[in-house]
Amino acid sequence: MTGELAIQTKDLTRVFGAFTAVDHITFDVRVGEVFGFLGANGAGKTTALRMLIGLLAPTSGSARVAGHDVVTESEAIKHDIGYMSQRFSLYEDLTVRENIQLYGGIYGLSNRQIRDRTERLLARLGFESAANDFVRALPLGWRQKLAFSVALLHQPRIVFLDEPTSGVDPITRRQFWELIYEAAAAGTTVLITTHYMDEAEYCDRISIMVAGKIGALGTPSDLKHQFGTESIDEVFVTLARPDAAGGAGGSPP
Amino acid sequence: MTALLGLLRKETYHILRDTRTLLVIILLPVLQVIIFGYAIRTDVDRVRLAIVDPHPDYATLALRSRFTAAGVFTVVAVESRVDALESLFQRGEAQEAIVFDPDFAEHLARGLPARLMLVTDATEPNTGSAVQAYASAVIEGYERELQAGAPGVRIAPEIRMRFNPTRESSNLFVPGLMAFILTIISSLMTAISLTREKETGSMEALLVSPLRPWQIIVGKVAPYLAVGFVSVVGVIVEARLVFNVPLRGSVALLLAESVLFILVSLSLGILISARTSSQRVAMMGAMVGTMLPTMLLSGFIFPIESMPQVLQVVSNIVPARWFVFVARSIMLKGVGLEYLWRETLVLVTMALVLLTMSTRAFHERLE
Secondary structure (H helix, E strand, C coil), rough: CCCHHHEEEEEEEEEEEEEEEEEEEEEEECCCCCEEECCCCCCCHHHHHHHHHHCCCEEEEEEEEEEEECCCCCCHHHEEEEECCCCCCCCCCHHHHHHHHHHHHHHHCCCHHHHHHHHHHHHHCHHHHHCEEEEHHCCHHHHHHHHHHHHHHCCCCCEECCCCCCCCCCCHHHHHHHHHHHHHCCCEEEEEEEEEHHCCCCCCEEEEEEEEEEEEEEEEEHHHHHHHCCHHHHHHHHCCCCHHHHCCCCCCC | CHHHHHHHHHHHHHHCCCHHHHHHHHHHHHHHHHHHHHHHCCCCEEEEEEEEECCCHHHHHHHHHHHCCCCEEEEEEEEECCCHHHHHHCCCCCCEEEECCCCCCHHHHHHHCCEEEEEEEEHHHHHHHHHHHHHHHHHHHHHHHHHHHCCCEEEEEEEEEEEECCCCHHHHHHHHHHHHHHHHHHHHHHHHHHHHCCCCCCHHHHHCHHHHHHHHHHHEEEEEEHHHHHHHHHHHHHHHHHHHCCCCCCCCHHHHHHHHHHHHHHHHHHHHHHHCCCCHHHHHHHHHEEEHHHHHHCCCCCHHCCHHHHHHHHHCHHHHHHHHHHHHHHHHHCCHHHHHHHHHHHHHHHHHHHHHHHHHHHHCCCC
């Protein structure tokens, strides 16, 4: 069974001074799954994500990503993962093509691979005409789609998306999700954090973090059933209420 | 290797496409050479004056008393032979000397140009030219007073500058300016460009990638090393063409020492960026931490010897102090490594310590 797990955490914890940002979280993500990582701002989802991609060392607990331990084998993980954050979508003063080439080079692709994949990527996104435009000239939605494709350029086994769709219009968001499904269909595991509760419904499974702990974990329909609500939005609000926060995965009212 | 090349290319694009900053980088050294070349002046007092008066008489004594009355001069020696001057200057006891012609009084009386020689130590050219100007003013004052009684009387001073005959303060400020410009480009620009990547979040993308931290650092700073190097060459050429600043020593040694100093400054830039997370804070840090000390404590503008003891001690940890000394010695005195190995060793040590510290600081950020 473990062979099919892309991500595996056990009691993963991160403490900053007196503040426990991530408090003993344990969850698994299966290969090829689209896993939604939800939580209010400050709930600890970004801290957890940073530990998984090797930007932050865990205080205690363990995690394996693509079969490698995040503490002892962090270098091995890097080739197997892609990462895209909401804050950064490529270098604005480089052209589309230069950005693709830069990341191709950073991930050790050969010139030939870079050339082939650049053309394929541009064709798939319909960006051929914009190949030599500066990224700063592109609309935000285009940039996000491009950034996602660049994060997949080296064909990682797992891609981490940190709020990739914030500030993007609904139509582009829909197109973005089509790209995510395409990647998942090709066998890439996707871990995505998001604010948008409607996006949570698109995920195979979701976890909702509350105050550093996982408050709920399961498929969207399971969670709605478990909490007796119509939407993930209501599940989220129920969890966020202080009296409900303690009862992680607790029984419906 | 391709990864590193890609990074280097990217950084080069960043530099070349940010036209406004690029323009500043290029124009700043050019303008500063001109501003400092013409604007720096230093006031002096208590000038140590030596007098060579082979035939003291009423005329020479009258001029001598004018010097003592001026308040700026302190007479340290009165000699009858000009040979005595050499050792006075070499021991630094005299800063300036008046050498009267033996026929000074006689020429005055006969209406011929009365000759004297004004010798000034211009090793420190700002002080030198100021001292020389004071003395000339005193002599001219005396001449005017004589002319009031006997029109046509003339004093013909012959002016000599020792050690730095052209008296150009540019000779002295150019090495300091090189240090200053290298500090701006290496420390400030590096700190800003690294924190910019932190601000935008692109640093995360690089850290998540298989790039090793040293590759990220080299990829970020190597282009600035190149820019710094080009600036140094530019300043030397401009100083040579516009101000005729000499370059008596080895150009290769000067450039090698410059690269060493650039490495020290780059490490400081990395260190600053590791401790800050916004471009604005990084800029303040670089200004206070590197640019001000380079301006004020390197001997660039204020001579280190005339600083209070405390500041003299503090100046030892300012890398620019050592570089300015080395660059001045190579350019103005033409000396080689056999005289400068101590200072060079200090710079090498600083470079090694700072590079280690900055790479470590960069690593720590991952925690």
